[in-house]
Amino acid sequence: MRYELYYWPTIQGRGEFVRLALEAAGAEYVDVARLPKSKGGGSSSLMGYIDDPDAKRPPFAPPYLKAGKLVISHTAEILQFLGPRLKLISADTANRMWAHQLQLTITDLLVEVHDTHHPIASSLYYHQQKREARRRTLHFIRERAAKYLDYFERVLQSNAKTKGRMLGKAHMIGRALSYVDLSVFQVIAGLRYAFPRTMRHLESDYPGLVKLHDQVAVLPNVSAYLNSKRRIPFNEYGIFRHYPELDRP
């Protein structure tokens, strides 16, 4: 199966969670909007299907994935679909449902991260809502970041303990790499980029998540991806943005 991913071509954003899964699994895929315009790429390629009046089941927004005749939107649902196909989650139903719950919690976290720099409106620039962004981010780094990270660390540690011992390898679910591991990697990488001082302050509380991040980063397929031009660098257009004035002093 050759997958087609439709997502903004200049940011990691939500699409990055899908890219990481496809890359880690060595899947065959096209990142359509990153093709040259002459080959059907560019941002306009994303909206064609969304705005097509004849599209029977149009996505609300990117990312969406075309897989044969299926068109699937929402990052967490794309990963729910791809997970078993890419062997990034076991076939066990309870495991798959649990993975989806964790991914939906990551989805919620991403909204909160986005809203640190855009607490008023996505249609405004950051500088037009900077005062509100400062106030919102203060709460995010004091209350919310730790609440999410506490939870993910607890899930990871609980998973390690279910077999009665700490593992050599850290995983969110079971004994094998899952798409949730990849997503946690991206969350840690993103938080480090956006809030480096906060993360230096917090990270010692999350040894499991840091270990998982480091393990994912050196997986051969992931490492090759991260060192390629396919990995768009973090920047101030995506979800994780580095505005030093928002970080801890």
Place this chain on the structure above:
Amino acid sequence: MRYELYYWPTIQGRGEFVRLALEAAGAEYVDVARLPKSKGGGSSSLMGYIDDPDAKRPPFAPPYLKAGKLVISHTAEILQFLGPRLKLISADTANRMWAHQLQLTITDLLVEVHDTHHPIASSLYYHQQKREARRRTLHFIRERAAKYLDYFERVLQSNAKTKGRMLGKAHMIGRALSYVDLSVFQVIAGLRYAFPRTMRHLESDYPGLVKLHDQVAVLPNVSAYLNSKRRIPFNEYGIFRHYPELDRP
């Protein structure tokens, strides 16, 4: 199967989307936190499992549903699970995936509705972020509400047209009642409660959604539920809150 729903006992909130599905289907369920404390109810019943250090797969937050040995959190995933069991979505995989996409779009809308009155932090009271709430709500009612409603109306109209004719009954998916129909009912009811002047201004653009709302409201099981004490009235603690100063003038 006797389901146990765990959700805040004094608000509709996100749990209401699950309650509506259970009620519409005539399912056997217990709304655990609404039981008297002597029978294991109250808000504290919600946090027991979430905070239990021995819980292997704890939810991040209510709502969550216990179904036999399964514990499922996140409204959209609970509905994805219940849908086929309550005959509130067809067994067809593509239909089920599409229903989940629509429900996840509703999830996104609910965050935006919540953040109209809490744009800075959930840990603060509304009156502590009223200025920011005014500014955020202005964008919500001018830009975002219509964007979501346009999309849902388009999906509904497109579904009506797929069989070449407008229907007697309005449905989001196929020819039968689905949990997405119930959720759209709740969205319309909630927006009307929170922003009555905005909705009076907008509603003529959404004849399909209004029709769907009205049809759902008179379904025998739904109507009985809405007229019972089990339906918690809208109030200023949930997602949809009526603060007249935030609505259109």
